[in-house]
Amino acid sequence: MHNDISEILFTEKQLADRVGEIGAAITRDYADAADEGIILISVLRGAAIFMADLARKIELPLEMDYMAISSYGNGAKSSGVVRILKDLSSQIEGRHVIVAEDILDSGLTLTYLLKNLSSRQPASIEVATLLRKKTLAQAKIDCKYIGFECPDEFIVGYGLDYAERYRNLPYIGILKPEIY
Ligand code: 5GP
Ligand code: MG
Ligand code: MG
Numbered sequence: 531m532h533n534d535i536s537e538i539l540f541t542e543k544q545l546a547d548r549v550g551e552i553g554a555a556i557t558r559d560y561a562d563a564a565d566e567g568i569i570l571i572s573v574l575r576g577a578a579i580f581m582a583d584l585a586r587k588i589e590l591p592l593e594m595d596y597m598a599i600s601s602y603g604n605g606a607k608s609s610g611v612v613r614i615l616k617d618l619s620s621q622i623e624g625r626h627v628i629v630a631e632d633i634l635d636s637g638l639t640l641t642y643l644l645k646n647l648s649s650r651q652p653a654s655i656e657v658a659t660l661l662r663k664k665t666l667a668q669a670k671i672d673c674k675y676i677g678f679e680c681p682d683e684f685i686v687g688y689g690l691d692y693a694e695r696y697r698n699l700p701y702i703g704i705l706k707p708e709i710y
Contacts, residue, residue, distance in 0.1 A: 535703035539680060542700040545688055549580070552658060552675045553587020560590055560626060566653050567625045568592040571618065573599060573643065576632035579689035580660045584630060595620050601639065610638030627652040631659040632689050637669030684710065
């Protein structure tokens with residue numbers, strides 16, 4: 531285990547198993563939707579690893595696309611007001627969108643994103659989040675697919691960073707508070 535990690539929450543094996551289950555569920559749920567086209571969307575950069583693994587567990591034709599956004603304001607808490615730095619390359623009108631998220635905390639970022647994407651008239655839109663924090667103040671978001679509930683700690687690994695580090699850890703763990 532990395533020296534800066536106090537506890538491993540989800541091992542590489544647990545992550546792979548759960549991502550496999552979500553992929554199988556999506557494969558079942560969208561079996562009749564493939565004609566319109568499925569498009570997996572992730573917000574860079576945290577969700578990229580989850581989406582790459584998830585995509586390989588969905589046994590249907592699909593497209594992958596990416597957005598980059600930045601939150602306004604400083605501070606560690608998200609404000610929910612975001613600016614699009616890189617928009618999708620594809621049109622999503624009439625297609626089935628699945629947004630892959632790394633972690634849902636306040637839910638403000640995702641609320642904004644879903645509103646933005648819905649205005650483009652997709653055939654459907656659902657969220658697959660790898661993690662959902664047990665936070666009291668959380669925006670009500672319907673997540674069809676949730677990997678794991680996790681404690682309200684600062685966690686890193688499997689795509690999640692602190693100051694752009696730790697994304698390449700194969701597991702998810704709690705970062706020691708003295709590091710940040
Ligand atoms: P929200 O708008 O839901 O509060 O913020 C969600 C985003 O904040 C996530 O997509 C992620 O980038 C970041 N975030 C929230 N909690 C954590 C955490 O515990 N660890 C890391 N590395 N990022 C987090
Ligand atoms: Mg994210
Ligand atoms: Mg980050």
